[in-house]
Amino acid sequence: MTRRRATVLVLGLLTVLVGVTLGLAGRAALRAADLAGEAQTLLVSAQSASPAEGDDASGALVRSTRAADVLLRSADRALRAPAPRVVAAVPVLGRSLRVERAVVRAARSAVSGVGTVAAAGNGLRTTGGRLDVGKLSALSASLGPAADRASADLDALRAEPLGLTPPVVVRKARQAEAGLQPVVDALRAGQTGARLGATLLRGPRRVMVALENNAELRGTGGYTSSLAFGDLRGGALTLGAFQQIETVSDRPGRARRVPATAEYHQDYGPFLADTTLLQNWTMSPDVPSSAAVGARAVGALTGRTPDVVLLLDVPALARLVTLTGQPVVLDGRAVTGDALLKALLIDAYARAGSDTAAQLRRRSTLQAAASRAVAGLLGAGLSPVRLAPAAAELARGRHLALWSRIPSEQAQLRRLGLTGDVGVGCEDLATVSTNNLNANKLDYYVQRTVDVDVRVARRSARVVQKVRLVNTAPADAVPYVAGTGTPGTARERVELSLGPRARDVVVTVNGRALPSSVRASPGRTRVATYVQLRRGRPVDVEVRYLLPRDGEAYRLHLVPQPLARDASLHLRVRGTAQWRLAREVRVDAPFTDERLVEVAPPVETRVQRLRRWFREPIRLPV
DSSP states (O other): OOOHHHHHHHHHHHHHHHHHHHHHHHHHHHHHHHHHHHHHHHHHHHHOOOTTTTTTHHHHHHHHHHHHHHHHHHHHHHHTTTHHHHHHSSTTHHHHHHHHHHHHHHHHHHHHHHHHHHHHHHTBBBBTTBBOOHHHHHHHHHHHHHHHHHHHHHHHHHHSTTSSSSSHHHHHHHHHHHHHHHHHHHHHHHEEEEEEHHHHHHHHEEEEEEEETTTTTOTTSSSEEEEEEEEEETTEEOOOOEEEGGGGSSSSGGOOOOOOOOHHHHHHHHTTTTTTSSTTOOSSSSHHHHHHHHHHHHHHSOOOOSSSSEEEEHHHHHHHHHHOOOOEETTTTTEOOOHHHHIIIIIIIHHHOOOOHHHHHHHHHHHEEEHHHHHHHSSTSSSSHHHHHHHHHHHTTTTTTEEEEEHHHHHHHHHHHOOSSSSOSSSSSEEEEEEEOOSOOOOOOOOOOEEEEEESSEEEEEEEEEEEEOOOOOTTHHHHHOOOOSSEEEEEEEEEEEEEEEEEEEEEEETTTTEEEEEOOOOOOOEEEEEEETTOOOOEEEEEEEOOOOOSOOOEEOOOOOOSSSSEEEEEOOSSOOOSSSOEEEEEEEEEEOEEEEOOOOOOOHHHHHHHHHSSSSOOOO
């Protein structure tokens, strides 16, 4: 055999070998992608499907995570076979395989963490229905390393170079990053929640549960019609019967002041909110401020100050009743979900009318439903795996909030997003809260639209916030709903919370300047005015202001008031002709959850920076 033939043969063999290797690597990559897709479908289905009767959600999730882990392990093996490993080691050519391997590795870590939570969910309750405090602590300890691994693998995926890779690979990598980040965040939150749950449930803690009625609004959500008191100890909540607030509070002539912040006393003291009257203690939209005052007032009345306050409104009650599977029986029929919401806030009032005995029966029904819901929330019978996502969703809509008078516990609750804070660490803020001042139940019928328009420049932002309120109450509403002084008309204190650095604030109602108060505090600027909502006549409250800024990203925190019927949100964030944003933000959606909007500043070219250096004055330190 001549040297030339030998060379050709060797080259031919190498070509065949390379072709076979590439083919095997391609097949392995496709196989791995299919397996990862199957795992994702399996987990999504397990999360969205309701468990079969008698089947605990955590058990179903355990099986799904185990099956997903088997699929991802097979995908990982396929990518670590000899042919894919050889190709992955080739510069540039092997990037796609390395990225896919990083995706699978990050997904396995995330699934493993979810499996840790799901496996623990079945064993958190003892035979007596109590939550096992020791197992909660162990779960918190195991979630720390699981979250660390998932976070590290996600960071490794982000560090993989995506240049010179097919667009489909880039897209899949970005989708994986976006999908896995919430899982890592949830693992961190689960660690904090398990640790906090063990601390609270170990006790002892005095608990107050406040049931809010959204048909008569207050800042945190609604008039507190009923209160219940209980004790957390040894992994269980012992809760007494709900009581009408009138049976707990002082009479108006005997009401005593309780300690409150200067801001709270200035805004709500004129309404005796910081007293033992207990009718208006939830006027502040900032739940910790209201809860602290309510706890002190109850302590002055009963001699035992609550350590923990749980605020729960009627939409949250309806959701929890559905979760516990124990419907409320009204007029002989079982009612849950949205039907229960309508039944409690509309139908029951209409049926009771002016009949005092019937109204008492309506209240008793509501209190019984609340007792069962809270028992399911903190007592036996409801899987923590099912409860945690529902509680988090309700907290995002501010239908449920928790407060602890112990600072370390309150800090953990805040990290979990359960405290209902307003005006904490954000540049700009948009919150509208109304307080019903004439004791009717018309707020269910008030439609609310919130418009926020922002023009962002380098050194400032010009903001216009407007809320439109329309009273759609029926003309034949019973006196208990329509009110007696001015039937069918709601008198409301409207409060808008703005960024703490808001300047040049201008307030108008239906285009006219009316008396209002503008007060600044470290967390927020408060603007309050009073309006009359007559049937069918829209009322527009508008606030314009200038927000000084430093040229970095603009951050806006949007916080809804919890309502029986969700408000509508229209948001637009734009730049100016001189300072164009890379992306304009537009939102037209129901205002159901808290939102954090962050808009990055535009990227300047060198020429633009040079021009700005010559045009802008030099600022010397004073």
